[in-house]
Protein backbone atom coordinates (compact mmCIF):
# COMPACT_ATOMS: atom_id res chain seq x y z
CA UNK A 1 0.00 0.00 0.00
CA UNK A 2 1.35 3.45 -0.90
CA UNK A 3 1.59 5.65 2.20
CA UNK A 4 -0.49 8.83 2.34
CA UNK A 5 2.48 11.19 2.16
CA UNK A 6 0.44 14.33 2.86
CA UNK A 7 -0.82 12.89 6.14
CA UNK A 8 2.69 11.72 7.03
CA UNK A 9 4.02 15.22 6.43
CA UNK A 10 1.25 16.79 8.50
CA UNK A 11 1.94 14.37 11.36
CA UNK A 12 5.67 15.13 11.17
CA UNK A 13 4.97 18.90 11.32
CA UNK A 14 2.65 18.53 14.31
CA UNK A 15 4.60 15.98 16.35
CA UNK A 16 8.24 16.69 15.51
CA UNK A 17 8.29 20.41 14.69
CA UNK A 18 5.50 22.35 16.40
CA UNK A 19 5.82 20.41 19.64
CA UNK A 20 9.52 21.24 19.78
CA UNK A 21 8.96 24.94 19.20
CA UNK A 22 9.32 25.51 15.45
CA UNK A 23 6.83 28.32 14.87
CA UNK A 24 7.76 30.27 11.69
CA UNK A 25 4.64 29.68 9.52
CA UNK A 26 6.69 29.81 6.30
CA UNK A 27 9.02 27.09 7.60
CA UNK A 28 6.09 24.93 8.74
CA UNK A 29 4.42 25.40 5.32
CA UNK A 30 7.60 24.42 3.46
CA UNK A 31 8.00 21.31 5.62
CA UNK A 32 4.33 20.44 5.00
CA UNK A 33 4.65 20.68 1.21
CA UNK A 34 8.13 19.50 0.16
CA UNK A 35 8.04 15.76 -0.64
CA UNK A 36 10.92 14.37 1.45
CA UNK A 37 10.07 10.88 0.13
CA UNK A 38 11.28 11.99 -3.33
CA UNK A 39 14.75 12.78 -1.99
CA UNK A 40 15.57 9.68 0.07
CA UNK A 41 16.80 6.45 -1.58
CA UNK A 42 13.88 4.29 -2.87
CA UNK A 43 14.54 1.48 -0.35
CA UNK A 44 13.95 3.77 2.66
CA UNK A 45 11.05 5.84 1.34
CA UNK A 46 8.70 4.42 3.98
CA UNK A 47 11.04 5.89 6.63
CA UNK A 48 10.98 9.37 5.03
CA UNK A 49 9.13 11.09 7.89
CA UNK A 50 10.76 9.28 10.81
CA UNK A 51 12.24 11.48 13.51
CA UNK A 52 15.86 10.72 12.58
CA UNK A 53 18.54 11.15 9.93
CA UNK A 54 18.54 8.58 7.08
CA UNK A 55 21.37 7.07 5.04
CA UNK A 56 21.62 8.50 1.51
CA UNK A 57 24.67 6.53 0.33
CA UNK A 58 28.40 7.40 0.20
CA UNK A 59 28.42 7.25 4.05
CA UNK A 60 26.27 10.41 4.22
CA UNK A 61 22.87 11.16 5.73
CA UNK A 62 19.87 13.39 5.15
CA UNK A 63 19.32 15.33 8.38
CA UNK A 64 16.37 14.72 10.72
CA UNK A 65 13.33 16.85 9.67
CA UNK A 66 13.49 18.83 12.94
CA UNK A 67 17.12 19.82 12.38
CA UNK A 68 16.37 21.04 8.85
CA UNK A 69 13.37 23.06 10.09
CA UNK A 70 15.37 24.51 13.00
CA UNK A 71 18.29 25.54 10.76
CA UNK A 72 15.88 27.12 8.27
CA UNK A 73 14.04 29.01 11.03
CA UNK A 74 17.31 30.31 12.49
CA UNK A 75 18.14 31.97 9.15
CA UNK A 76 15.01 34.18 9.57
CA UNK A 77 14.29 34.22 5.81
CA UNK A 78 11.55 36.43 4.36
CA UNK A 79 11.63 35.34 0.72
CA UNK A 80 13.98 37.85 -0.92
CA UNK A 81 17.34 36.38 0.12
CA UNK A 82 20.18 34.57 -1.60
CA UNK A 83 21.25 31.56 0.47
CA UNK A 84 24.29 29.27 0.29
CA UNK A 85 23.57 25.64 1.30
CA UNK A 86 26.86 23.87 2.12
CA UNK A 87 26.65 20.05 2.09
CA UNK A 88 23.76 19.70 -0.35
CA UNK A 89 23.49 15.90 -0.03
CA UNK A 90 20.37 14.63 -1.77
CA UNK A 91 18.92 18.14 -2.25
CA UNK A 92 16.10 18.07 0.33
CA UNK A 93 17.50 20.82 2.56
CA UNK A 94 18.07 22.97 -0.56
CA UNK A 95 14.45 22.41 -1.58
CA UNK A 96 13.25 23.64 1.83
CA UNK A 97 15.50 26.71 1.60
CA UNK A 98 14.34 27.29 -1.99
CA UNK A 99 10.76 27.60 -0.71
CA UNK A 100 11.85 30.24 1.81
CA UNK A 101 14.36 32.37 -0.14
CA UNK A 102 14.63 33.93 -3.60
CA UNK A 103 17.66 31.97 -4.67
CA UNK A 104 19.74 29.06 -3.34
CA UNK A 105 23.22 27.88 -4.27
CA UNK A 106 23.67 24.32 -3.01
CA UNK A 107 27.23 22.99 -2.97
CA UNK A 108 28.08 19.30 -2.48
CA UNK A 109 31.57 17.75 -2.50
CA UNK A 110 30.59 14.20 -3.62
CA UNK A 111 29.84 14.20 -7.38
CA UNK A 112 27.35 11.28 -7.15
CA UNK A 113 25.29 13.12 -4.53
CA UNK A 114 25.40 16.44 -6.42
CA UNK A 115 24.02 14.57 -9.46
CA UNK A 116 21.28 12.98 -7.33
CA UNK A 117 20.36 16.34 -5.81
CA UNK A 118 20.00 17.88 -9.27
CA UNK A 119 17.87 14.93 -10.45
CA UNK A 120 15.66 15.02 -7.35
CA UNK A 121 15.11 18.78 -7.60
CA UNK A 122 14.35 18.60 -11.33
CA UNK A 123 11.98 15.63 -10.97
CA UNK A 124 10.00 17.36 -8.22
CA UNK A 125 9.83 20.63 -10.16
CA UNK A 126 11.69 22.47 -7.38
CA UNK A 127 14.92 23.24 -9.26
CA UNK A 128 13.81 26.66 -10.55
CA UNK A 129 15.62 28.89 -8.06
CA UNK A 130 18.31 26.40 -6.96
CA UNK A 131 21.79 25.97 -8.50
CA UNK A 132 23.53 22.72 -7.56
CA UNK A 133 27.32 22.98 -7.63
CA UNK A 134 29.82 20.15 -7.12
CA UNK A 135 32.79 21.43 -5.12
CA UNK A 136 34.35 22.15 -1.74
CA UNK A 137 31.79 24.27 0.10
CA UNK A 138 34.07 24.70 3.13
CA UNK A 139 35.50 27.52 1.01
CA UNK A 140 32.03 28.83 0.20
CA UNK A 141 31.20 29.72 -3.39
CA UNK A 142 32.70 33.15 -4.12
CA UNK A 143 31.00 33.38 -7.54
CA UNK A 144 27.59 33.74 -5.87
CA UNK A 145 28.67 35.84 -2.87
CA UNK A 146 27.72 37.74 -0.83
CA UNK A 147 24.92 35.66 0.77
CA UNK A 148 22.13 36.85 3.07
CA UNK A 149 22.13 33.41 4.66
CA UNK A 150 24.58 30.49 4.81
CA UNK A 151 23.48 27.07 6.07
CA UNK A 152 26.10 24.37 6.68
CA UNK A 153 24.90 20.76 7.05
CA UNK A 154 28.25 19.20 8.00
CA UNK A 155 30.30 19.73 11.15
CA UNK A 156 33.31 22.05 11.02
CA UNK A 157 36.25 22.13 13.47
CA UNK A 158 35.94 25.95 13.44
CA UNK A 159 33.91 28.54 11.58
CA UNK A 160 35.49 28.69 8.11
CA UNK A 161 36.85 32.18 7.44
CA UNK A 162 35.76 32.16 3.76
CA UNK A 163 32.13 31.66 4.86
CA UNK A 164 32.32 34.68 7.17
CA UNK A 165 33.83 36.70 4.34
CA UNK A 166 31.03 35.68 1.94
CA UNK A 167 28.26 36.53 4.43
CA UNK A 168 26.43 39.81 3.73
CA UNK A 169 25.96 42.51 6.36
CA UNK A 170 23.28 42.00 7.57
CA UNK A 171 23.36 38.23 7.23
CA UNK A 172 23.10 34.99 9.20
CA UNK A 173 25.22 31.83 9.22
CA UNK A 174 24.04 28.56 10.80
CA UNK A 175 26.72 25.92 11.31
CA UNK A 176 27.54 22.91 13.53
CA UNK A 177 30.97 23.46 15.12
CA UNK A 178 32.95 21.18 17.41
CA UNK A 179 34.50 17.74 17.59
CA UNK A 180 34.05 15.15 14.86
CA UNK A 181 31.06 13.43 16.55
CA UNK A 182 29.72 16.03 18.97
CA UNK A 183 28.98 19.64 18.11
CA UNK A 184 27.02 22.78 18.92
CA UNK A 185 24.79 24.40 16.32
CA UNK A 186 25.95 28.00 16.20
CA UNK A 187 24.12 31.01 14.80
CA UNK A 188 26.33 33.89 13.71
CA UNK A 189 24.61 37.19 12.93
CA UNK A 190 26.48 39.94 11.11
CA UNK A 191 24.91 43.37 11.48
CA UNK A 192 26.25 46.92 11.28
CA UNK A 193 29.81 45.61 11.17
CA UNK A 194 29.26 43.67 14.42
CA UNK A 195 29.29 39.89 14.86
CA UNK A 196 27.01 38.17 17.37
CA UNK A 197 27.27 34.46 18.05
CA UNK A 198 25.11 32.06 20.06
CA UNK A 199 24.57 28.33 20.50
CA UNK A 200 21.10 27.17 19.39
CA UNK A 201 21.41 23.50 20.41
CA UNK A 202 23.75 20.53 20.61
CA UNK A 203 23.91 18.24 17.61
CA UNK A 204 25.70 15.53 15.69
CA UNK A 205 26.41 16.03 11.98
CA UNK A 206 28.67 14.21 9.54
CA UNK A 207 32.11 15.86 9.27
CA UNK A 208 32.74 18.75 6.89
CA UNK A 209 35.50 17.79 4.49
CA UNK A 210 37.70 19.98 2.33
CA UNK A 211 40.12 22.83 2.84
CA UNK A 212 38.40 24.32 5.92
CA UNK A 213 37.04 21.01 7.20
CA UNK A 214 38.48 17.76 8.52
CA UNK A 215 40.18 17.09 5.10
Ligand code: SAH
Pocket residue numbers: 056060061062063086087088089090091092093094107108109110113135136137138139153154206207208209210211213
Ligand atom coordinates in the same frame (compact mmCIF):
# COMPACT_ATOMS: atom_id res chain seq x y z
N1 SAH B 1 21.47 18.62 3.73
C1 SAH B 1 21.64 17.38 3.06
C2 SAH B 1 22.39 16.33 3.82
C3 SAH B 1 23.58 16.78 4.58
S1 SAH B 1 24.74 15.53 4.95
C4 SAH B 1 20.32 16.81 2.58
O1 SAH B 1 19.30 17.45 2.67
O2 SAH B 1 20.36 15.70 2.05
C5 SAH B 1 26.18 16.50 4.74
C6 SAH B 1 26.66 16.59 3.33
O3 SAH B 1 27.79 17.45 3.33
C7 SAH B 1 27.13 15.27 2.74
O4 SAH B 1 26.43 15.02 1.56
C8 SAH B 1 28.63 15.51 2.46
O5 SAH B 1 29.10 14.87 1.31
C9 SAH B 1 28.67 17.01 2.32
N2 SAH B 1 29.96 17.67 2.52
C10 SAH B 1 30.91 17.36 3.43
N3 SAH B 1 31.94 18.22 3.30
C11 SAH B 1 31.64 19.08 2.29
C12 SAH B 1 32.30 20.17 1.69
N4 SAH B 1 33.52 20.59 2.09
N5 SAH B 1 31.68 20.82 0.68
C13 SAH B 1 30.45 20.44 0.25
N6 SAH B 1 29.78 19.40 0.78
C14 SAH B 1 30.36 18.73 1.80
